[in-house]
Amino acid sequence: MARRSEVETGGAVPAPAAQRRSQRLDQALELVFLLALWQVLSLWLGTYWISSPLATLAGLFRGLASGELLLHASYTAGEAAIGFLVGGIPAAALPFALRRMPVMTAILDPFMVGGYGAPKLALAPLFILWFGIGIESKVALVGVTVFFIVYFSTLSGIRALDTRLVQMAQVMDANEHAVARHIVFPGAVPYIFTGLRIAMPYSIGGAVIAELISANRGLGYLVQLRAMNYDTTGIFVALAATTCIVFLGNWLVNALERFLLRWRPPADAMLQADA
Amino acid sequence: MAAGAILEIRGLAKRFRARAPGAESPWIIRDLSFSVREGELLTIVGPSGAGKTTLLNMIAQTDTASGGEVRFRAQVAPLGDAKALRPGLSRQIGYITQDDNLLPWRTCLGNVLFPLEVQGRLDGQTRARAQSLVEAVGLAGFENHYPHELSGGMRKRTSLIRTLVYDPPVILMDEPFGAVDAQTRALLQADLLRLWGEGRKTIVFVTHDIAEAIALGDRTLVLSRAPASVKSEHLISIPRPRDIGGILTRPEFVTLYQAIRAEVA
Numbered sequence: 001m002a003r004r005s006e007v008e009t010g011g012a013v014p015a016p017a018a019q020r021r022s023q024r025l026d027q028a029l030e031l032v033f034l035l036a037l038w039q040v041l042s043l044w045l046g047t048y049w050i051s052s053p054l055a056t057l058a059g060l061f062r063g064l065a066s067g068e069l070l071l072h073a074s075y076t077a078g079e080a081a082i083g084f085l086v087g088g089i090p091a092a093a094l095p096f097a098l099r100r101m102p103v104m105t106a107i108l109d110p111f112m113v114g115g116y117g118a119p120k121l122a123l124a125p126l127f128i129l130w131f132g133i134g135i136e137s138k139v140a141l142v143g144v145t146v147f148f149i150v151y152f153s154t155l156s157g158i159r160a161l162d163t164r165l166v167q168m169a170q171v172m173d174a175n176e177h178a179v180a181r182h183i184v185f186p187g188a189v190p191y192i193f194t195g196l197r198i199a200m201p202y203s204i205g206g207a208v209i210a211e212l213i214s215a216n217r218g219l220g221y222l223v224q225l226r227a228m229n230y231d232t233t234g235i236f237v238a239l240a241a242t243t244c245i246v247f248l249g250n251w252l253v254n255a256l257e258r259f260l261l262r263w264r265p266p267a268d269a270m271l272q273a274d275a
Numbered sequence: 276m277a278a279g280a281i282l283e284i285r286g287l288a289k290r291f292r293a294r295a296p297g298a299e300s301p302w303i304i305r306d307l308s309f310s311v312r313e314g315e316l317l318t319i320v321g322p323s324g325a326g327k328t329t330l331l332n333m334i335a336q337t338d339t340a341s342g343g344e345v346r347f348r349a350q351v352a353p354l355g356d357a358k359a360l361r362p363g364l365s366r367q368i369g370y371i372t373q374d375d376n377l378l379p380w381r382t383c384l385g386n387v388l389f390p391l392e393v394q395g396r397l398d399g400q401t402r403a404r405a406q407s408l409v410e411a412v413g414l415a416g417f418e419n420h421y422p423h424e425l426s427g428g429m430r431k432r433t434s435l436i437r438t439l440v441y442d443p444p445v446i447l448m449d450e451p452f453g454a455v456d457a458q459t460r461a462l463l464q465a466d467l468l469r470l471w472g473e474g475r476k477t478i479v480f481v482t483h484d485i486a487e488a489i490a491l492g493d494r495t496l497v498l499s500r501a502p503a504s505v506k507s508e509h510l511i512s513i514p515r516p517r518d519i520g521g522i523l524t525r526p527e528f529v530t531l532y533q534a535i536r537a538e539v540a
């Protein structure tokens with residue numbers, strides 16, 4: 001996953017074609033190797049325990065063709081997306097609002113740390129109790145999970161503020177609002193995206209888990225249903241679909257980041273600098 | 276206050292906060308006094324670490340003084356309390372810092388327009404002025420480059436015109452031509468002299484380069500090693516307009532150069 005996203009960000013400024021091709025080749029080999037491993041495992045342990053890649057693929061196509069899979073996937077993706085926004089937007093906004101209130105930030109800090117550390121998935125039954133088995137409980141779980149991740153990454157972005165840039169702007173007579181808008185915010189955007197990128201898979205995961213516990217639709221519900229029927233392949237299909245959504249979400253976040261952060265030196269250069 | 280002085284520094288002293296509680300922090304600047312006349316181009320040379328940047332920070336009010344007085348026109352900078360500072364004194368003092376401090380998320384032109392934007396003065400006329408400054412310092416064609424896509428010297432030039440574009444009456448410059456080659460440097464120096472000749476701004480220009488200090492200045496101050504104070508003052512009587520290239524061989528230049536050289540060493 002991590003490796004993949006690096007490659008994608010690197011795409012902003014095309015690496016030499018040969019290098020890119022060899023990266024693609026590496027990825028393809030990796031995929032083939034994993035699929036082979038999976039096939040071997042399923043042969044060895046039997047398809048009752050581990051479905052085979054081919055059967056999963058066939059199941060995927062069947063599910064897609066009947067529209068069933070797409071329907072459930074769209075519920076899950078929708079819950080995750082709404083929860084992502086419901087949790088992510090306030091989380092990115094709050095540190096800006098608190099920027100001039102260090103006392104308030106300090107008072108909130110233990111609650112935030114607690115919320116960040118608490119196992120949010122354990123909240124799922126509570127949310128279902130409060131909000132029912134519909135979309136609300138899933139959105140709540142996803143929102144809470146995303147909120148704390150994005151809050152802390154945004155906060156660190158604000159703390160990493162380059163005060164020399166602020167002084168430069170103040171000398172030019174920029175007021176508090178202009179400083180926030182033109183310096184603090186753009187400077188924090190890379191950090192916000194770090195949070196969003198980490199939170200993305202959690203948001204899908206959160207939605208699926210909440211569906212597992214109680215729902216009448218969604219990929220988690222599908223997993224639950226098929227588990228009761230001892231339909232191993234069916235479970236694999238649902239999980240594969242979940243993974244596809246994660247990839248899609250990842251791609252979206254990366255594309256948005258690449259667009260908003262086009263002022264940054266290309267990731268290739270940064271990778272080299274890190275190494 | 277000396278007649279015609281726009282800026283007056285009296286007995287200025289600075290020490291930074293001690294690094295450990297109880298420890299004594301050294302004086303960086305002590306008993307530093309000088310004044311700047313309106314329309315003067317004052318150059319300041321001094322060894323690295325003498326406190327030149329610190330001095331400019333206090334004049335621009337981005338840092339507080341520990342003692343003494345910094346007076347701009349009738350306004351005295353507050354001592355000690357960083358919150359009471361008025362950076363740039365309502366755009367009366369422009370400051371071209373030693374680091375270019377460009378906004379990495381803005382293009383070259385976007386950075387030049389930045390002060391106009393935050394001052395609410397961005398219109399067709401100021402935009403045209405920005406464009407002509409971009410061309411004047413040889414950045415035409417690079418307007419849409421982000422800072423990381425510019426060379427060190429280009430970034431310096433961007434930061435230079437970013438201050439010129441809003442036309443503050445006093446400009447502090449901290450080694451503005453440090454990162455450029457000799458040729459470009461001579462061009463920029465000539466440009467600066469021309470702009471200064473047209474607008475008659477007051478400029479305080481810090482540099483390591485003694486030749487540059489003499490070639491540009493009406494007067495050159497030599498700072499001592501830390502704790503910095505004014506070691507000597509030289510009036511540069513070479514007539515203007517000056518020819519940056521030809522000046523280096525004039526006998527007055529050579530005499531001044533040697534005198535200052537001996538003091539800085």
Ligand SMILES: Nc1ncnc2c1ncn2[C@@H]1O[C@H](COP(=O)(O)OP(=O)(O)OP(=O)(O)O)[C@@H](O)[C@H]1O
Binds near residue numbers: 303321323327328501
């Ligand atoms: N924020 C700070 N905290 C503590 N000490 C500082 C701080 N800023 C500068 N100093 C110290 O003050 C002294 C003078 O620094 P300053 O940057 O003013 O030197 P300078 O004359 O501009 O040097 P250069 O020519 O190399 O730019 C140095 O010894 C430096 O270590």
Ligand SMILES: [Mg+2]
Binds near residue numbers: 327328329
């Ligand atoms: Mg300096």
